Amino acid sequence: MRYVRLELTPPTGAIHPVGRRLATESELERAELIYVDSFPDGTGILLYRIRGDTEDVGSRIDDHPLVLEWDLFEGTNAAVYCYLLVDSGEPASTLISLVGQDGLIVETPIEYTGPDSFRLTVAGKEEMIQHAYQTIPDQFDCQIIKTGEYDPLCKWSIFDLTTRQKEVLRTAVEIGYYDVPKQATHRDIADELECATSTVDEHLRKAESTIFLSLLR
Secondary structure, three states: OEEEEEEEEOOOOOOOHHHHHHHOOOOEEEEEEEEEEEOOOOOEEEEEEEEEOOOOHHHHHOOOOOEEEEEEEEOHHHOEEEEEEEOOOOOHHHHHHHHHHOOOEEOOOEEEOOOOOEEEEEEEOHHHHHHHHHOOOOOOEEEEEEEEEOOOOOOOOOOOOOHHHHHHHHHHHHOOOOOOOOOOOHHHHHHHHOOOHHHHHHHHHHHHHHHHHHHHO
């Protein structure tokens, strides 16, 4: 079995039109698509982990014509999740068709690397992956990050940091966050990058976890 790690930017900036609706809220960010599934009747499930101001989420999705049911709930460590039962929509239908026709595995969570792009890992026989890749519609901006032998237990690589994670990590190093004694805090990094401290915390934890797992593999 082989895998390919891709960064995709759909023409609409979202996997499903409801995701586009969530992304139009300036104070709200889609962090990950934790779970996605589709059913024979054309409906599907999306489970997003979101961060930011979630106060107006209901008003943004409650009247969306493709939303059948939704729920907003809090998990551990104050993580906020948005559950959506939806009718089919593009480009989700196209992507599901592509992976389904070749029997590919799509790993979750799918991580958003920016307001319009996300990274995902797809696994299967090499010829199946090649066929699916060649049939990705031209309107998708698609970049191959890495390929290799598939091991379900090895999720990350030191070379698979997102652009934002690299930026936060580089800034942390440059202003002395990792110096001994420490010369900077999360607030200092956030001020340097003009973002929230919670954003710095999340990107640093993910980057550190990625690097440590790669070193210990």
